[in-house]
Amino acid sequence: MEQTAADLRPQAAWTGQESAPRNPNPIALLIGRVKSLPPRNLAIGGGAVAVMLVVAVLGVVLLAGGDDSEPQAQDRAPVTGSTDSTSPTGTVRAHWEAIAAGDYPSAYAQLSSDFRDDESLDDWASSMRQKSPGVNLLKVQFLRALDSDNAEVAVEVVTRNADEPECVRFDGRVRVVKENDVWRYWAGGPGDTFTRRETVPASDGRCAPLGGGR
16 A cells, blocks of 8 residues: 655754843852851851752752653554554554464454455455565554554564565554554554565664565
8 A cells, every 4th residue: 555755844943032031049158158157157057058958959959850751652652563452553553463473363453444344355455465574574653643542653563475585674653542542553544654675684783683584
């Protein structure tokens, strides 16, 4: 199926000249106050400010650290993709892993109803059996949630059909949709840029593991 690539346009950078007033450095203010103390109060004031400095530094460290808790799988996934089949990345991964295993009914089951309405399981599985591709899944990475029922995932995969001497690398952005609370891969859906990119020689490390195909 031929794919159409959508142009990704980055957001324009802010070019305003105004800048927000800088907040005074609390540590510098404390040091300044110590320097302004008369000699007879310097020892007492210095000790008190030393405690305040420690507290201030700890506060800065905690603020810089932020919240490092992991987001939910459906909001963000690791570069290699979640293995949870109920997440956008997990659904795409499950689809390709089923193809690699030759389990075409399971791979088909991960596809969206929009795709399945256009192509039956028998037709799709028959086409896949003729190709019998080996699969080297290089990347499944969450990109963004469009809304609660739509997400985009980046995919990169090298495949090798059984009767072909070389591999082919595909990559691009794919759409994943939620249907009845389950994520499904909408191959060729809106915004899909997943397409053939290049031929990969058999000697290439990305192709070599696939041997001569299934």
